[in-house]
Amino acid sequence: MTSTAQEATTGCTGRNVPAPPSSRRYLGAMGAVPLLLALLCVSAFLSLGYGARDVSWGDVLGGLSGRNETLGQAVVQMRLPRTLLAALAGAALGVSGAVMQGLTRNPLADPGILGVNAGAAMAVVIAVAWFDMQSLTGFLWVASAGAAIAAIFVYAVGSLGRGGATPLKLALAGAATSVALASLTLAIILPRGDIAGGIQLWQIGGVGGATFEATRPMLPFFGVGLLLSLLSARGLNMLALGDEAAAVLGTRVARLRFMAALGAVLLCAAATAICGPIGFVGLVVPHACRLIAGVDHRLLLPLNALGGAVLLTLADVLGRFLARPGELEAGVVTAFIGAPVFIAIVRRKRIREL
């Protein structure tokens, strides 16, 4: 009796041996995917149905199926591109932030904080002001170039000296670069009253006024950036062990860095060129996803895409909810969600790590 009981318990514990962390995390991530998908659907529905004019669920479904008969359905049709853009840009920023954090091994890396958005913004302003550029595809190319230059510059300044690119040095280099770029950007647009208003609005960062035509040029950039990021996911895992260890394990570090950085820059430049600079999405989402799914980038990156889409869509809905009947730009909302998270991360770290 006792022996069987003992057997039973040992057998039981034998079967219930806690799964090794990685696979448990894997399960967590697998559970998170449907959850995030469901959240994304809910937030998309909210984004379609909610706003200055509320729309009934029937009209949302009707509008989605392409009918355009009632006023509600027409409203849904108008909100559709905006919702898509929010989801796409959020996904792009989330993945971009995760790749940057992996690449720099730095918990505070984010396109906004590192000045990459400011670089993209300045490049677009230069293109508009001096080269009279109008095409959105052109903006995307120019924004990518500006973002890449700013990213390289900030990383170079931040990694000088002892200790390499510590979070504090990178953040300071990013903040200084942002201010410099903002000053120069203003200096360029100031004498040109005709373009100043539009650029000022664009610089707040939001997804209002989106159209399918304006979103479409972003897709190739988004696709290529996402592909490059996903391809470098395994390498990013290796890189987390340090450059030397990664090289020993057979990673071609320089090529990997180039590929991942290119992916991250393309993603955040695509989002910035269309929506304007939206901060903190790339900071918050990777941290939240790491809590669920651990440190494996092969799981993290897809989760980040979903999480970023959810966050930015919800931020957009929240902006419409808070400032009814007007709206709060999504960039303002994410700053308010993101800055406290940023501060919490800073507080949790020990001083030496900063």
Add this chain to the structure above:
Amino acid sequence: MKTLAAPAPLIQSIRLQRDRRRRELRRLCVLLGAVLMALACVTLAIGQSVTAPLDVIRVLWGHEVPGVGFTVRELRLPRAVLGAVGGLSFGLAGAAFQVLLRNPLASPDIIGISAGAGAAAVFAIVFFGVSGGLVSVFAVLAALVVAMVIYLLAWRDGVAGGRLILIGIGVAAMLQSVTAYTLSKAPAWSLEEALRWLTGTLNGATLMQAVPVIVTLGICGGILLLQGRALGALQMGDEAAAAIGVSVARTRLLVVLSAVGVIAVATAVCGPIAFVAFLSRPIASRMTRASGPLLMTSALTGAVLVLAADYAGQFLLPSRYPVGIVTGALGAPYLLYLLIRMHRKGALS
């Protein structure tokens, strides 16, 4: 009771060196004051048109001089006065913060205190329809709250410089988005007015605007200068300062309150003129071998910076730019240079 006495010659030589440094510092202050006066004279006399110095003096004396009266009294004089007192305020408050927190990066414009004052001012103007001196009250209150919040958030068994600066950067990002949003909702949305709150400008300055700045500078600036000695002692560390009889907590409270007051009022009037608070003390300390808080020197440097940058932005550049754009474009490379130098020394790692 026996006291430890250093040999007399040593005391003598230390005293000699100290006196020499003091003389040097005094000379530097006089020199900066002279430069400031010269810049003010240039601002008053040379603009779109050149006014004879004698006419300027007669206008300032209250005489009516046809043709130049309006330009000098209504356009140039307020600009020079506001630029000077604003620059003094930024330089003084910036130096006070940098000395108090023992870190050149801990200046109010980097850790979000100016951003708080600016956001509150523009929010009050746009959404509450406030104007005049009341704007300054909002700005001061908000800046105090922001300073307190940053300090409390950075507190974890003491306040570490790095943590405080990073938290300040986060708070500043949040507040800047408030400013940007508020500006986009302003009913009579003009780029001119927006620029004031984005980068800081002296455009449209009036003498009435300068009054709150002068009053605050007189009261809070006076307190700061009086605390200069204690602040210098604090530079050596809290224990050392307490050992030589400085009341650490009291000094710290007084300095924070006065510095926040000075910077908030100046920001409420001129906007957050980029980087003047941050730049003044590092520049001042490069001009002298003297150590110490260098409050007066930094304040004068700040005023010189603002007046020079404003003049350059108005007349020396191909297009007219507000002062904040000039100081921002100049200051950011200097900040990067300073960062690189600090990295080399390993001060941040």
